[in-house]
Amino acid sequence: MRYVQEFRDPTTAKVLLAEIARVADQIGATPEKPVHIMEICGGHTHAIFRYGLDRLTHPGIEFIHGPGCPVCVLPMARVDECVELAQQPGVIFCTFGDAMRVPGTKKSLMQAKADGCDIRMVYSPLDALELARRNPNREVIFFGLGFETTTPSTALTIQQAAREGLTNFTVFCNHITVPPPIKALLDDPHMVLDGFVGPGHVSMVIGIHPYDFIARDYGKPIVVAGFEPLDLLQSVLMVLIQIRDGRAEVENQYSRIVPEHGNPVSIAAIEDVYEKRPSFAWRGLGEIDESGLQIQAKYAAFDAEAKFGIGYGAEVAREVEEPDGCACSQVMTGRIKPIACPQFGQCCTPEMPLGALMVSSEGACAAYYQYGGGRPLEAAE
Amino acid sequence: MCLGIPGQIVEITDANRMMAMADVSGVRREVSLAPVMPTSGDLTEVIGEWALIHVGFAMAIIDADEAAETLAALRGLGEAQETLEAMAEGAKALGERA
Numbered sequence: 313m314r315y316v317q318e319f320r321d322p323t324t325a326k327v328l329l330a331e332i333a334r335v336a337d338q339i340g341a342t343p344e345k346p347v348h349i350m351e352i353c354g355g356h357t358h359a360i361f362r363y364g365l366d367r368l369t370h371p372g373i374e375f376i377h378g379p380g381c382p383v384c385v386l387p388m389a390r391v392d393e394c395v396e397l398a399q400q401p402g403v404i405f406c407t408f409g410d411a412m413r414v415p416g417t418k419k420s421l422m423q424a425k426a427d428g429c430d431i432r433m434v435y436s437p438l439d440a441l442e443l444a445r446r447n448p449n450r451e452v453i454f455f456g457l458g459f460e461t462t463t464p465s466t467a468l469t470i471q472q473a474a475r476e477g478l479t480n481f482t483v484f485c486n487h488i489t490v491p492p493p494i495k496a497l498l499d500d501p502h503m504v505l506d507g508f509v510g511p512g513h514v515s516m517v518i519g520i521h522p523y524d525f526i527a528r529d530y531g532k533p534i535v536v537a538g539f540e541p542l543d544l545l546q547s548v549l550m551v552l553i554q555i556r557d558g559r560a561e562v563e564n565q566y567s568r569i570v571p572e573h574g575n576p577v578s579i580a581a582i583e584d585v586y587e588k589r590p591s592f593a594w595r596g597l598g599e600i601d602e603s604g605l606q607i608q609a610k611y612a613a614f615d616a617e618a619k620f621g622i623g624y625g626a627e628v629a630r631e632v633e634e635p636d637g638c639a640c641s642q643v644m645t646g647r648i649k650p651i652a653c654p655q656f657g658q659c660c661t662p663e664m665p666l667g668a669l670m671v672s673s674e675g676a677c678a679a680y681y682q683y684g685g686g687r688p689l690e691a692a693e
Numbered sequence: 694m695c696l697g698i699p700g701q702i703v704e705i706t707d708a709n710r711m712m713a714m715a716d717v718s719g720v721r722r723e724v725s726l727a728p729v730m731p732t733s734g735d736l737t738e739v740i741g742e743w744a745l746i747h748v749g750f751a752m753a754i755i756d757a758d759e760a761a762e763t764l765a766a767l768r769g770l771g772e773a774q775e776t777l778e779a780m781a782e783g784a785k786a787l788g789e790r791a
């Protein structure tokens with residue numbers, strides 16, 4: 313097996329795989345009647361494909377790829393708004409590089425940059441803050457995108473901008489949170505989910521208790537996992553053991569990084585700067601209650617929506633249809649595999665993405681494409 | 694973009710703003726220590742420590758073994774390279790003429 317040799321510790325990997333197979337058999341999992349385990353985080357999706365974990369594990373285990381890639385769930389309307397903001401006079405629009413190629417209805421940020429907008433790829437919101445300090449005559453807008461791992465960094469940056477009294481720095485806040493879409497998926501009668509592998513770095517910020525409802529209200533196990541392949545195998549095994557034993561608990565496989573109660577400084581910054589929006593649109597999933605964050609009124613001076621009247625906070629939140637023939641929403645909810653999408657590899661490739669799931673290496677379609685997820689096992693060995 | 698990368702804190706650059714220089718796989722990058730501020734309030738305590746750095750913020754102090762393993766995992770996924778490129782892009786963005 314080619315893949316197992318690539319593991320840091322192939323012996324342990326083999327032991328874990330054998331153990332997973334044993335417990336899966338005890339549960340009675342078969343390819344016809346599989347156990348459905350959703351990995352929530354896009355980083356995990358990437359690792360599963362990179363190491364072929366979906367093929368190495370017992371055939372009765374089916375991985376359902378979750379909504380945990382912020383670029384993938386970004387609706388086209390938000391990209392359009394980014395372009396609109398970038399077109400405002402005097403604006404320097406800053407974004408993480410991942411968002412550059414996400415298609416909008418008219419263009420991506422990449423195309424807008426080629427068309428002359430001053431759009432800069434930054435590594436950190438602190439880079440955008442520094443640009444604001446250095447260019448007092450320009451308006452610097454940072455595109456705040458991402459889950460709870462990234463949210464504190466923008467919150468702390470806004471707090472710093474406020475301390476310095478900067479008047480030319482704003483954040484276009486499109487931060488989203490992990491628990492609400494999980495709840496939405498669990499409430500979806502078409503979804504079959506038997507357990508979850510929880511995100512590691514999100515949990516490093518928020519701790520493990522925000523997932524309590526999954527175990528308590530829905531009776532499903534969840535194990536917070538690291539993204540090393542061995543972490544993932546260990547976590548899948550922990551989920552299976554819970555299922556076998558009829559338990560539903562929140563377990564922490566990644567306790568070496570994830571404190572039970574998260575990071576207090578980060579949580580305090582998030583609570584100081586943001587509040588929940590009543591609802592927020594997700595590409596492929598639709599509107600989800602209390603799933604997005606907005607900047608509180610006391611920091612309105614740093615809110616691009618308030619300053620420019622563009623975006624979700626503007627009077628009417630825009631809705632746009634996703635492109636024709638794209639199966640993103642079915643892939644997003646795990647109903648079909650990426651290769652079942654008629655556009656996959658045809659009109660939609662990582663170079664020329666049609667849907668957002670093809671843009672980031674954490675998107676299920678891009679991962680399938682990159683690692684040949686569509687090919688049968690023999691071909692990969 | 695959701696995964697952090699290990700870096701070693703080498704010096705405090707601006708105590709007021711809680712900023713420090715970190716060495717991330719040989720690349721020097723200024724990061725915020727706000728999330729890992731020691732309870733004593735003395736930032737110099739974290740000099741020499743390894744931290745998991747995410748978009749310019751040290752999010753957690755980790756031990757050297759964990760740092761090495763995390764880095765190996767990130768390299769396996771190609772994410773280490775991606776992050777270092779993003780850091781270079783960030784440096785370039787600051788250099789671009791407005």
Ligand code: SF4
Pocket residue numbers: 637638639640641643650653654655656657660666667668669670677
């Ligand atoms: S292949 Fe492209 S269009 Fe089809 S579901 Fe994936 S991202 Fe969407």
